[in-house]
Amino acid sequence: MDKYQKIPDVVIKRLPIYLRYLDQLSAMDVETVSSQQMGDDLNLNPAQIRKDLSIFGDFGVKGMGYRVSDLSEKLRSILGLDKEIPIILVGVGNLGAALCQYNRYQSPSTRIVSVFDGHPSKVGQTVGSMVVKPMEDMEDFVQQNKVKMGIITVPSQAAQKVADQMIESGITVILNFAPTLIHVPSNVKVQNSDVTTELQALSYYL
Amino acid sequence: MDKYQKIPDVVIKRLPIYLRYLDQLSAMDVETVSSQQMGDDLNLNPAQIRKDLSIFGDFGVKGMGYRVSDLSEKLRSILGLDKEIPIILVGVGNLGAALCQYNRYQSPSTRIVSVFDGHPSKVGQTVGSMVVKPMEDMEDFVQQNKVKMGIITVPSQAAQKVADQMIESGITVILNFAPTLIHVPSNVKVQNSDVTTELQALSYYL
């Protein structure tokens, strides 16, 4: 393990896949798994899996493979999922509301803790057991609750402004569902996830 | 342009980004744009943009750049967005319903034309102007309407079965929102899009 290497995004994106797979094995009372087996089940090269994992430490046992419970614990810790991660969401349209509900029965560590909307008619509504708050309340909430992650589900035209406000408040990681590029300082991480763009790309394969 | 090269997925995924950008320029009555300008605005290397585009043809004019309307038309044609693409969606939970609504005011060529659900209580409900149909009706619908693209928004446990049914019916491209890997024949294209996994990966950057 080289402590000072930059870890590629593409590796980070595979870690939750590994974790989910391990949780499935765990539910089936499987105690150990080899990179070969993982590769078969996940359609990945075993060498790639070993290389990914070895970046973070020597988690395996030669001749035996990986202990499922050990490895999932390590991965959870690497990803920071061993603690609760508070998330705010801005934009309570259909998609935003769906994510708030979805959130409730999913991953226990990543949790939407508060929801905001700039439109007065939305404020005060209840979505997924949360009451929608006005945008003016966002900064205080983010700071008082040390929220670092935000989800944007507003229309395209509003996305940049919301991102700016989030960053101003102290958010450093943004999941953007608006179909538009948002510009952020280099210390802020943005992940775009946009159905329209995905469908358009998939259209090529028809 | 080499007609027989395999085009990388990563290039295909950038095409809708270019297209969206060009549409923005068009709305601002900009008539031409250079790869330099595009690169500045999209945070991409100009050489990469030129290389991506040159795979499909010589769309630019030396010394002048690209005509916005020409290029967007070409991209639309490459992606197959110059015709209507019928899409079915299976699983009318919060997310599925949101996508049906979202769909209505978005991209005109990719359109969800019918919605299905395996749960009797969902069948007959109206979402986004469509009436939810039972799973038994899916195959006939897909075949009669020559639907090739499907969206999966069912819970994880049901995802593989739905994928199998879709493929059986003639679907060849699937956008999967269930947080699970689905196994498909090599002639079927699957794109996964899962909020939980994305949030977990983003957690690393906190």
Added chain:
DNA sequence: TAGATTGTTAATCGATTAACAATC
């Protein structure tokens, strides 16, 4: 011990970027 499988090095593959001749 013999068999299995890791962690890691080296080879390969593929994507990005720099550089520049061609040319509008």
Added chain:
DNA sequence: TAGATTGTTAATCGATTAACAATC
């Protein structure tokens, strides 16, 4: 023509994969 910018080649960079010594 002079300046700008393409399309493309070659160089670079980075990620994937094969191979294998180490070792449980």
